[in-house]
Amino acid sequence: MTATSTRPAAPARPFNWLPVKIWALYIVGLVPAVWYFYLGATGNLGADPVVTFEHNLGFWAIRFLLATLAITPIFILGGPNLIAYRRALGLLGFWYVLFHFTVYLTLDRALDFSAIIPDIVKRPYITIGMLGFIMLIPLALTSNRFSIRRLGPRWNKLHKLSYLVIIAGVVHFVMSTKVLIVEQMIYIVLTALLLGFRVFKKPIMNWRKERMKAKRLAKA
C-alpha cells in the first residue's frame, strides 16, 4: 500500500540547455535579416536600399554556409564539438539564400519574368547562383531526423553537395563585382581552406591517430 512512498526519489536531472541554445542560434541568426529589412523599409539603408539589402542577405548566406562547413574541421583540429549547431547554421544559410533570391525576384526585379528568366539563363553569375540555390533545396529538405535515418549512408553522400553549394555561392559573388578586392579574397581563402581540409582530412586524421598512439605507448 505504501510502496510508492518507500521508493527513493529520482536524482534531479540537470536541465538540458542544448535545445534552448539551438533555438537561440536560430533567433540570433535571423537578426541581420530583420534588422536590414527594418532599415530598408524605413528609408535608412542608404541611397540604394534594395540592392544593399539584397547584397547583405547574400553575404550572410555565404557566412552561415561557411560556418556550417567549419564545424567538422574545428572538431578534428582539436576544437570544441559544435556538431549540435550544424543543422541550424546550414538552415540559416538556406533561409538567407531564399531571402536573397526573393528580394531579387520582388523588390529588385518586381516579378518581371521577361527580365528574370533571360537573366538566369544568360548571365553566368546568376546561373551559377541559381544552381547553388537549387542544390541547397534537397539539403534543406533532408535536414530532419527522419531523413537522416531513412537515407542512412546516402545522407552523408547527398550532403557533400554543400561543397558545391559554397563554391557556387562564392563564385556568384565574385563574378558579380567589377574588381577583386580584399573582401572577395577573404571569402575565397576561407572557402579554399574549408574545402582543402576535406581533401586532406584522411591524412590529418591518420596523423592525429598516430600521435595519440605514440603518446599512449610512451606512457606505457
Place this chain on the structure above:
Amino acid sequence: MTYRPPHIPSSEITPKSVYLNRRQLIAGAAAAGGLALTGGSAFAATPIRIGNKVDDAKGETVTPKESATTYNNFYEFGTDKSDPAKNSGKFKPLPWAIKVDGMVGKPQTFGFEDLLATMPIEERIYRFRCVEAWSMVIPWDGFQLSELLKKVEPLASAKYVAFETVVRPEEMPGQKGYFQPLPWPYVDGLRLDEAMQPLTLMAVGMYGEALPNQSGAPIRLIVPWKYGFKSIKSIVRITLTDKEPPCSWNKAAANEYGFYSNVNPKRDHPRWSQATERRIGGKTGFFSGGGDRRDTLMFNGYDEVASLYNGMDLINTYY
C-alpha cells in the same frame, strides 16, 4: 590630427531665403569675375556663380543631393559606394591647376580659380547612368569642355583627348595599401569631336555649390551619354593626341568596358544586362520608390550625339 567640423549653432545658419538672394547677387556679378575661395574645408560648400540654367533631363526628378554625394564610385577613396564620402576628408582640392598639352598650338596650365572666374558657367541637369545599371539626375555646374579646348587651339592632327586624375596616396586612401583595384593614375579619353560636343561639360560644382571631394573636386568631366566611369574626376592633365588614349577600365577588362562606353541598352555588359537601370531615389525605403527600375535609353536619352557614330557598329565593335 583629424579634421573636426566646427559646431554651428542653429542661430547662425543663414536662412535659405537670404542665401538664395545672395546667390542671385553673385550671379548678377558674374561679369565682374569669380568668387573669393577660402580653400580647404570651406570649399565644398562654396556657391558657384551660374549663368544659364539648362534642364537636359526633361523635367525628371532631381536626385536628392544627399544620395548623389554619399553613393559614389571613386576608387581612389575606396571601392565601397560609401567610401568616397567617408574617406575623402583629407583631400585638398585647392590650390589646383590643370595642364593642357599635346597637339595644341598654345599649351597652357590653367589655375582653377582663373577658370572659375573666367569661364561661362552654366547649370546643366543631366541624367547620369553608371555601367553598374543604376542612374541619377544631377544638376551640374560647369563650362563646356569645348570652351577650354578652344583656348589651347588644337592642331589639325589632334584626334583624341586624354584625361588624367591626380595621384595623392597621402590624401586618397584607396591609392595606398596592398590590394589596389586599378593602376593609378586613373586615365580616360574621348574622341576630339566627342570632347567638342556641347553637352560635354567640365563640372566645377553640383547643386549650385563647389564639388565635394567625393564627387571629383575641384573639377571633373561629365559626358552624359556615356557610362559614368568615362566622366573622370579630379583632373590634373588634359592631353590632345592622334592615338586612341588608354582608359583605366578598358585596360582592366577590355571585353567588358570599351573605349566608347556609350550608354546602350542593346549592348549588354558581358556579365549583366544594360537594358534597364535602377534610379537612385534618395532615402526612400523599399516601398516608396526604393526599387525604381526603368528602361535605359540609347545614349542615355541624348539622341543629338547619334550623328557622331554614323555607320559604326556600336554593339559588337565600338562599344
